[in-house]
Amino acid sequence: xxxxxxxxxxRDGKLVVVSKDLSRCIAADNIARTLQxxxxxxxxxxxxxxxxxxxxxxxxxxxxxxxxxxxxSPLPRAFQWADGSAYINHxxxxxxxxxxxxxxxxxxxxLMYQGGSDGFLAPHEDIPLGDPTWGCDMExxxxxxxxxxxxxxxxxxxxxxxxxxxxxxxxSLRGLIPGELAKGFGFFQSKPASAFSPVxxxxxxxxxxxxxxxxxxxxxxxxxxxxxxxxxVGQDATFNLADLVAHAAKTRKLGxxxxxxxxxxxxxxxxxxxxxxxxxxxxxxxxIAEIRTIETxxxxxxxxxxxxxxxxxxxxMNDAEGNSIFGTIDQTVVAAK
Amino acid sequence: xxxxxxxxxxRDGKLVVVSKDLSRCIAADNIARTLQxxxxxxxxxxxxxxxxxxxxxxxxxxxxxxxxxxxxSPLPRAFQWADGSAYINHxxxxxxxxxxxxxxxxxxxxLMYQGGSDGFLAPHEDIPLGDPTWGCDMExxxxxxxxxxxxxxxxxxxxxxxxxxxxxxxxSLRGLIPGELAKGFGFFQSKPASAFSPVxxxxxxxxxxxxxxxxxxxxxxxxxxxxxxxxxVGQDATFNLADLVAHAAKTRKLGxxxxxxxxxxxxxxxxxxxxxxxxxxxxxxxxIAEIRTIETxxxxxxxxxxxxxxxxxxxxMNDAEGNSIFGTIDQTVVAAK
Numbered sequence: 001x002x003x004x005x006x007x008x009x010x011r012d013g014k015l016v017v018v019s020k021d022l023s024r025c026i027a028a029d030n031i032a033r034t035l036q037x038x039x040x041x042x043x044x045x046x047x048x049x050x051x052x053x054x055x056x057x058x059x060x061x062x063x064x065x066x067x068x069x070x071x072x073s074p075l076p077r078a079f080q081w082a083d084g085s086a087y088i089n090h091x092x093x094x095x096x097x098x099x100x101x102x103x104x105x106x107x108x109x110x111l112m113y114q115g116g117s118d119g120f121l122a123p124h125e126d127i128p129l130g131d132p133t134w135g136c137d138m139e140x141x142x143x144x145x146x147x148x149x150x151x152x153x154x155x156x157x158x159x160x161x162x163x164x165x166x167x168x169x170x171x172s173l174r175g176l177i178p179g180e181l182a183k184g185f186g187f188f189q190s191k192p193a194s195a196f197s198p199v200x201x202x203x204x205x206x207x208x209x210x211x212x213x214x215x216x217x218x219x220x221x222x223x224x225x226x227x228x229x230x231x232x233v234g235q236d237a238t239f240n241l242a243d244l245v246a247h248a249a250k251t252r253k254l255g256x257x258x259x260x261x262x263x264x265x266x267x268x269x270x271x272x273x274x275x276x277x278x279x280x281x282x283x284x285x286x287x288i289a290e291i292r293t294i295e296t297x298x299x300x301x302x303x304x305x306x307x308x309x310x311x312x313x314x315x316x317m318n319d320a321e322g323n324s325i326f327g328t329i330d331q332t333v334v335a336a337k
Numbered sequence: 338x339x340x341x342x343x344x345x346x347x348r349d350g351k352l353v354v355v356s357k358d359l360s361r362c363i364a365a366d367n368i369a370r371t372l373q374x375x376x377x378x379x380x381x382x383x384x385x386x387x388x389x390x391x392x393x394x395x396x397x398x399x400x401x402x403x404x405x406x407x408x409x410s411p412l413p414r415a416f417q418w419a420d421g422s423a424y425i426n427h428x429x430x431x432x433x434x435x436x437x438x439x440x441x442x443x444x445x446x447x448l449m450y451q452g453g454s455d456g457f458l459a460p461h462e463d464i465p466l467g468d469p470t471w472g473c474d475m476e477x478x479x480x481x482x483x484x485x486x487x488x489x490x491x492x493x494x495x496x497x498x499x500x501x502x503x504x505x506x507x508x509s510l511r512g513l514i515p516g517e518l519a520k521g522f523g524f525f526q527s528k529p530a531s532a533f534s535p536v537x538x539x540x541x542x543x544x545x546x547x548x549x550x551x552x553x554x555x556x557x558x559x560x561x562x563x564x565x566x567x568x569x570v571g572q573d574a575t576f577n578l579a580d581l582v583a584h585a586a587k588t589r590k591l592g593x594x595x596x597x598x599x600x601x602x603x604x605x606x607x608x609x610x611x612x613x614x615x616x617x618x619x620x621x622x623x624x625i626a627e628i629r630t631i632e633t634x635x636x637x638x639x640x641x642x643x644x645x646x647x648x649x650x651x652x653x654m655n656d657a658e659g660n661s662i663f664g665t666i667d668q669t670v671v672a673a674k
Binding site: 040080085112113128134151152173186187188191192251252253255257258336 | 419521
């Protein structure tokens with residue numbers, strides 16, 4: 001099934017069930033007022049939401065049009081957002097550009113940071129930028145939402161707790177990252193609010209394209225209305241989403257509504273080296289930092305500037321028939337008021 | 338006023354207003370079912386809670402006994418928990434023990450990490466430890482809860498958004514910290530669930546002991562029933578709580594119910610060097626790591642072991658008359674099931 005949260009003026013929005021083709025929706029108020037409430041009691045509530053979804057699909061439910069522009073992030077605020085870095089190709093490129101090795105442990109022990117979750121941008125909401133020198137970047141990713149995950153869960157057990165899938169634009173302020181990482185406490189000011197796709201879907205919606213806890217479709221990232229990234233999410237994933245959930249749950253249980261992200265999707269080139277731009281037939285990039293890294297490797301310096309006021313990013317994913325699965329994250333950078 | 342959240346079997350508990358002497362309480366259901374709901378609309382709801390508090394204090398409200406053991410953390414789960422490191426003395430000692438300098442920027446740019454907030458331990462709840470080699474430690478701290486804080490707020494503006502104060506035991510797994518910090522993404526597995534004091538109080542409850550956005554009372558940390566720390570919170574604070582809130586809000590707004598912590602309270606010794614143990618007339622320590630660091634400086638090696646199964650920690654704070662302000666965090670380490 002497909003779920004979304006409409007902006008009704010409240011902080012947590014109103015849960016709706018959305019048709020498979022994203023054209024229609026119906027309020028789920030009588031089942032669960034918000035997505036968090038549904039996740040808090042998922043085993044009991046999700047069958048009722050699935051029943052409503054079936055009614056939408058068989059035409060027996062009275063729907064309203066679904067407008068992505070009215071959607072908030074499926075969880076407009078969440079109790080946990082943790083982002084992995086499963087595509088080590090991205091890390092390899094960054095290290096190659098500065099002639100550094102990738103530690104062997106990175107291939108067995110996932111990188112993960114604790115993100116801010118007190119308020120996410122809506123999928124079509126502007127990205128407020130306080131200072132152009134902060135180096136604003138998009139990061140196109142996929143993410144899952146879990147129910148309660150016991151402490152010490154194995155990846156196999158963790159897989160059973162993946163209840164919904166989404167896309168993410170993990171907004172990053174590249175200019176602030178080196179200083180923050182040098183302090184040793186990880187990202188904070190360099191990771192402002194992220195935006196999630198208008199729709200969250202249960203894994204079964206992906207059919208065969210959800211296997212081994214990885215999505216097998218390209219992630220489409222458009223930058224200023226041009227194709228920028230078409231990286232295959234199912235390729236070059238050192239860790240799958242269940243691995244990342246298990247990593248997060250190693251020393252503590254995870255509460256229902258925990259969001260775990262994949263990190264920037266990144267494919268190697270056909271020759272195993274850096275990937276080519278979409279305009280040259282490659283899979284392109286899911287963030288600007290990666291093309292800048294490749295420019296640095298080949299040309300000695302980065303040429304593509306980071307995002308500034310007026311720049312536009314779209315993140316979406318189509319099924320094999322070309323239909324949008326999650327709706328589109330569609331954002332423009334604006335000067336913060 | 339003083340507020341607490343009682344365990345009623347729900348994830349977010351039931352908001353109660355507590356008497357100043359912590360002996361009685363009364364349900365605030367009819368005003369706000371949970372503390373988060375109150376914080377979401379604080380300007381409208383807090384006067385009604387204050388009115389109920391006045392009724393408790395003047396004896397006109399029908400109270401029930403308040404039992405700290407029935408309290409959850411005031412926010413049993415939160416949308417944001419970010420912890421600063423305002424007591425640079427602690428950082429100085431850690432660096433001194435390994436002959437490293439403290440970067441000059443640490444005195445003007447606060448250290449802060451994004452913590453997990455999807456589920457906090459109750460104030461009297463056991464600390465589940467998966468592996469004794471993880472090096473379990475307590476960190477005695479103070480924290481504030483804010484309402485909505487605009488992006489780019491100055492410390493002066495941020496001060497107006499500090500609505501409640503609490504104590505914290507920020508449980509840390511010291512054995513996992515070096516590996517995580519070496520990866521560069523900050524703390525994750527090394528910071529399992531924290532516990533907060535049974536009661537959160539409005540700053541006015543502290544009278545003159547709340548000034549310049551710092552609490553001016555000693556934080557009492559007892560370890561295995563012996564006084565371990567009596568550090569003066571108002572002393573050696575490089576940053577106050579408003580500074581830390583402003584730091585968190587530099588690149589993004591903060592949502593209502595954001596919890597910002599002070600970091601481990603740490604006082605210099607009378608001679609400006611490392612502080613002495615309580616048993617030797619000093620202010621002691623708010624975490625085991627600090628005494629281990631001092632042992633390393635003086636004796637070449639750490640002697641005090643980290644916490645393991647059966648070890649007990651209590652964190653509390655008294656007013657000038659010796660009355661408990663926040664109730665007591667009282668936890669025992671147990672083997673994780």
